[in-house]
Every structure is written in structure tokens, then in C-alpha cells.
Amino acid sequence: MQTTLTSFSVLSHPSLDQSGGRGAAPIDSRPAPLVESATLLQGNKTVGILHNGSLYRLQATKLGKLILTK
Template identity: 65%
Template structure:
């Protein structure tokens, strides 16, 4: 017997992992109940190139690059 193509896991080119393998063995109880909220980067940066973020007593720097990428450094 052969498996049908629809039974094959989907490959995720971004992470390099297949979707079924990532989800196997995970407890999706609380994670699925409350999705993470999204914040626009422009709302954080407010027209600036970089912003400092205080987290657990440490200062992190969120910086927007010329290519439009974000870098977070400690």
C-alpha cells in the first residue's frame, strides 16, 4: 500500500520543518486558547530608527535597519 499525497506533512520553507512534526507532542491547550497580540513596529519606533525597551531590569535596543529588518540587542 502507498500513502496518498494528502497524508504527507506540509513543508514549511521558512523554518525548514514540516508542520506535522512541529505540532506532534505539543500541548496546545492554553496556547490555542489565547493568541498573541500583535503590535506594529512603527507604533513602537514612532518614526525613530531605534528604541530602548526595559525588560526585567535590562535594557534592550530594537533597531530598524536600512533594509527594513528589525534587530533586537541587549
């Protein structure tokens, strides 16, 4: 199976502001990598993701939505 990675632009949203409310943070104009959810899940309904020493769970619902929990 061949996977093609593409890129997309991240939208500007207050939740993405890492300036701590000290004004507008510079926006990174580089496109973010795009990964298909099927690539992450590899045929499973749930996959564990280790991030900064914490374990997260990415789960696909019956309706095709994704849920990320810690």
C-alpha cells in the first residue's frame, strides 16, 4: 500500500495562540503534513499514541468521527 502525504494550511484560531494572551503570535506559513487516519489506525478502531511521555488513545467511532483522549 502506497501512502501519499500532502500538506494543508493550519487555520488561525485563538486556541492555537501560544503567546499566552500577550498579543498575536506569528503565524507559521509552512503547510502542516497531512496523514490519512487509515494510515494511523491500520485497520483497527483504536490506536495508542505516545506524546511527551503521556499515552493518548485515538478512536474511530461508528459514525466515522475521531476521538482523541488522554
